Amino acid sequence: MEPIKLTYHVEGGDLIGAGEASSKMKMALKKLDLPQETIRRAAICMYEGEINMVIHADGGRAEVEIAMDHITIRMIDSGPGIPDVDQAMEEGFSTAGEIARDLGFGAGMGLPNMKRYSDEMKIDTTLGVGTTVTMRFNL
């Protein structure tokens, strides 16, 4: 089977609509009859990534690939980049402001959650250029 490729746009600064892309992705995965647990993990990871794009990077896009033995989710933005990735990965570390906290986010759990729920995660980031977070889920 040819891998299925899906792309979702994430609007920057849209705190109300944030999650729309992850919601659509989750519905698409459900139609493919994949294991529910994997769908849930992928949805959680993409959702945290989407929230990060909205609150830290003025939006971006998600590229999802579904192949025979894995799902890959790539969250790509042209935001400010992450100065210290190790620090960003620490539970509780956050530069998020009041607005993100009002939404129930900004507790510094997003990236650790994405790491915990994915089978592999990689962060490519360049200051002033952007960040790409790639997550893999084995099927």
Added chain:
Amino acid sequence: MKLSTIREILDATVLSGEEHLDREVLAACGSDFMSDVLAYVKDQALLLTGLVNPQVVRTAEMLDMKCIVFVRGKTPDESILKLAQARDIVVMRSPRRMYDACGLLYLNGLRGD
């Protein structure tokens, strides 16, 4: 525990999904921090929260939850209810505060995991 029992215990008003009150939940979770909910929830199908915004519904959706209870009498707006309806998630409002709402459910046998 059936959603109808939860409504009774919490003295709650059903704001959407009245037709699904015969659904069962086996465990619950209470928090105002969505990232915490996303981090620690496994099969808790009930979310109690004092936070009112669309991200509460999104969080419940990602976790395949069946019901959201807004505590302290907080009322979600129409857009939040629509979002929940489209995802088949029951929404209730309880006058109880978070601590009391969780305590009452726990006392009646609904655990955290």
